[in-house]
Structures are given as structure tokens and as C-alpha cells.
Amino acid sequence: MKKINRISAQLASFLKPLKNFKNLKLLKIPTILTIIFALSSCSDYLDVRPENQILLDDFWQKGSDVEAVVLACYRAMQEDAFMYRLITWGELRSDNVIAAGSAGDAEKQINNVNILATNGNCSWASFYMVINYCNLVLKYAPVVVERDPNFTESDRQAKEAEVLAIRSLCYFYLVRTFRDVPLVLEATISDDQVLFVPQSSPEEVLKKITEDLLQAETWAMSSYATPRDTKGRITKDAIRAILADVYLWKQEYTACIDYCDKLINATTTLGFAGTTVERPKYELIEDDLFSFDIFDNGNASESIFELQFSSEKWNAAVYDFYGHSGTIGQMTTTALYAEGETLYKTADMRKVDYIRFPKSDGGEYPIFKYMGSRMGENAYLYKATTANWIFYRITDVMLMKAEALVQLNRSETDLKEALHIVNTTYVRANPSQLEGDTIKYEENANAVSMEKLVLLERQRELIFEGKRWFDLVRHSERKNSTGELVDYVMTKYTANQSTIRSKLSVMNALYLPIHADELKVNPLLKQNPYYQTSSTIEKN
Secondary structure, eight states, X not given: OHHHHHHHHHHHHHHGGGGGSGGGGGOOHHHHHHHHHHHTSOOSTTOOOOSOXXXXXXXXXXXXXXXXXXXXXXXXXXXXHHHHHXXXXXXXXXXXXXXXXXXXXXXXXXXXTOOOTTOGGGOOHHHHHHHHHHHHHHHHHHHHHHHOTTSOHHHHHHHHHHHHXXXXXXXXXXXXXXXXEEOOOSOOOOTTSOOOOOEEOHHHHHHHHHHHHHHHHHHSOSOOSSHHHHHHSOOHHHHHHHHHHHHHHTTOHHHHHHHHHHHHTOEXXXXXXXXXXXXXXXXXXXXXXXXXXXXXXXXXXXXXXXXXXXXXXXXXXXXXXXXXXXXXXXXXXXXXXXXXXXXXXXXXXXXXXXXOSSOOTTSOXXXXXXXXXEEETTEEEEOSSOOOEEEEEHHHHHHHHHHHHHHHOOSHHHHHHHHHHHHHHHHHHOTTSOTTOSOOGGGGOSHHHHHHHHHHHHHHHHTTSSXXXXXXXXXXXXXXXXXXXXXXXXXXXXXXXXXXXXXXXXGGGGSOOOOHHHHHHOTTOOOOGGGOOOSOOOOO
């Protein structure tokens, strides 16, 4: 009984933030608790299953039941384990951050490139939990259409579009982090299911992701009842942003540009003084407070998709890793990027908006992005509420397009358009520059220089947003070499440089090992060759 009470308390905590979605009033909380209790009974990623089939059959009766599990997908993404990995996988391995003294041992080992298969950050369980919720919706939503006359085919398609996109986003993170991963497309719902799923190749996973996203794009909602839900739930535009990212990773540059343009050129109609005016749907914030609007207020005009947090569900990953008032986070940035002009020019507002100055008494430069607002020189106000987590915003998409244009390099026009995009984000952050004092084409008039410039501007604009390591790996995959990645990452190390350089010289080392526990549970999994230490790993 004590165990049941403890689990029930955990589930109540899990579900409570769902009421931030306006339509939660439709949900039956006791029924949700039944299914989530069943889904949360086991810890292994492929062993997430309910106690029996009857519970599931009894649950899926109305459209509100489908909505409950769709919302559970978002809620599972808010969980600390999921969020910690977005930052650890996307930032900690890069040159943007270093593990501070307060970091845990697992994070320090990742930072020091001493990565073992027993490191907790190598667990993918939180991502497969979300995937299983998505698979449940895909399995049972058609059943609800037959049972609930008010739940129509178009309703089913809209809900399935959300979970297809969420599942695809999860797999996109997994394939970029581990490379070869199990492609689980069926819901785990009973004890007699075969739970051993082998890994699929990156090509197979990316192919399935693309197919699902294209289907989801046709079914998804364009918007929801509130701006918060429109920014915080999957829409057609959120799907288009993911597709642009996937196409860029797959080196399908024309398709990437096409999907970037769908977002860059999107417009919205506004009523004004009895007339209507068309404006860019994702309009850049041009005033000096753009960082405040995007990261402090949240759900800004240029945001496409961001995970919503509140006082009832705190963004603990940002709070713990990046710090809070009076406390330096478990990750800080390097002196090289904080001092001088290696990354930012002195006048670039992003430098002082994203990094807190002056350095601490211990010589550390705390991360300030997502933390609050800068009130003046060396004056920072930490927000009392918690930050959302931005998956995609329009400047990210613009710079994806710039990267794709450079790779196509069909003519000088492509390079000049890429430079124009870079200058758009650069000038926005450097308003004190003299008119016309932009980055010059003559200084970057070839594909090699322009490629480096775009990569640099992505780093300046998207630093600490979980993008940098994946940018570097994508760059390495394109060149089939870790050389430039190693040069970037080595800038944060002062000790053991030759050892770290040697470790990162192997392409397989760019991907994490499969956690040792997963190898024991699933005999069909094969460890990344770089991390194999024995040909006889014990399995049970």
C-alpha cells in the first residue's frame, strides 16, 4: 500500500501542470491516473506497459481520453530527465560550456570526454517513455472514432499529427545522439509482447521521421485557441521547422530551403482601424529588449515551438544547469568566449545578455540566457518564474537556410543571400554599429569562408539553446571528419589536450554509448564500436 500511495503522489505531481492547457477542463483526472499508473509501472524504456489489457480498453472511450494522453506526451517532455538531456546532449559536449565545480560526476565525465556506458546521461528511457505515449495515441485514437460520435476523423487526424511530430522530434534527438537506435513504432501494452527491438540505421530512422512529418503536416492544426497553446503545442509550422532541420541533417538542401521559406515567408493578417494589414507571422523583434521578450517573457513573435513551463512545473534543467539568483549553475561558459572578441564583438548585445558579467570570484562566467533581464551594465535581474524551453524560433530557421544555401553554392547569389541572412541577425544584435557597417561579402566571398561564418553566427545566436553540439556533428558528418569539431571543442580544455584530441578523432566517438543497463535488458542491441570493451557483455 505504501508503494501505491507513493506512486499515486508522483502521478498527481506529473499530471498537475497539464491544467496549464486551457482544454484540460475536458479531462477526467482519475481515468488519466489509471492509464499513466499503468504506463509508469516499469523503468526500462521498452518495458513500459500497463498491468492488463482491460485497463486500456476501458480507458479509450471519448475524444477527451485521446486528448489526455496527447497532453501526457508534452508533460513527459517537461520531466527533468528529458530536459536535462536536451542540454547535456546538445550543449555540454560542445565548446559553449564547461562543467562547473557544482556539476555532478556524470556531467563532469561527459565534459572531460571520459564517457562510459554506465553514465546516467547515456540513458534514453525518458525519450522512449514519450515515444510510447505517442504510440498509444496512434493505436487507440481510431478506436475512439468508432466509440465516440463526437470524435471525428478530422479530430483523430489532428491528434495523430501532434504525436507523429512529437515522436519524430524524439527520434531526431536520439539518432543525432546515439546514431543507431531502436525504431519502436508499436505501443507496448501487454506482457506477452516481444520487447526486444533491434537498432535501425540512421538512414532508416530519418526516412521514417520524414514520412511521418510530411503526413503530420497535412493533418496538423495551424493554431489553437490561445497564443500560448499555439506556441506550446505542435502546429503545421512547428512540423515545418522540424522538417527543415531534418532535411539539413540529411543534406537535402533544396528541401531544407523550401521548408525554411514556408516559415520565413509566412504572413498573418492583422486588423487595424477598420482595415487589414499583412505582417510577417514570425516577425523579428528589432528593439534592444529582444532577448528579454524571447527568453524572459517567452512565446515571443519569433518563436515557433517552445515547451511551456510554469510555477507548477519548474524548468529544473535550466535552473540547475544555468543557475539562478545567487547561485552559479552547474555549467558555465568559457573565458575565451566571454572575454575578448573571439565569439562576440564588444558591441554585440548577445554577449552581455547571454553571459553574466563580471565573472564570479571563482573566475567563472555564469550563463544568463533564459535567466531574466539585464537592467544595465553588469546589472542583472533574475526572473521569479521559470523559463520555457525553445525548440525552434525563426532565427534558427533563417540560419538553417543560410547553411543550406552555402552547401548548394549554385552561384554567387546563394552565398550573397546566405550573407544577407547572417547580417540580419548580426545587425539586430549590434544596433550601435554604423549604418552599412555589416559583415562584408568581399571578406567571405567563397563557400569555405561563408560556411564558417554561418556556423559562427549560429553559435552566437543560438548559444545555450541545445543546438551547438548537433551543429558540429552535422558539420563533421558532411565532411566525414572530426577535425574542425575537435579544433572548436579543444578551445575549452587546458589539460589532457592530447588525450581528448585523440579520443574525439574517431567519428564513432561523436555519438554516445548505449547505456549498459539497456544492453543487459535487450540482447539485440549492439554497442557503438568505439565504446566496446568486451565481446561478452553480460545480459540477462
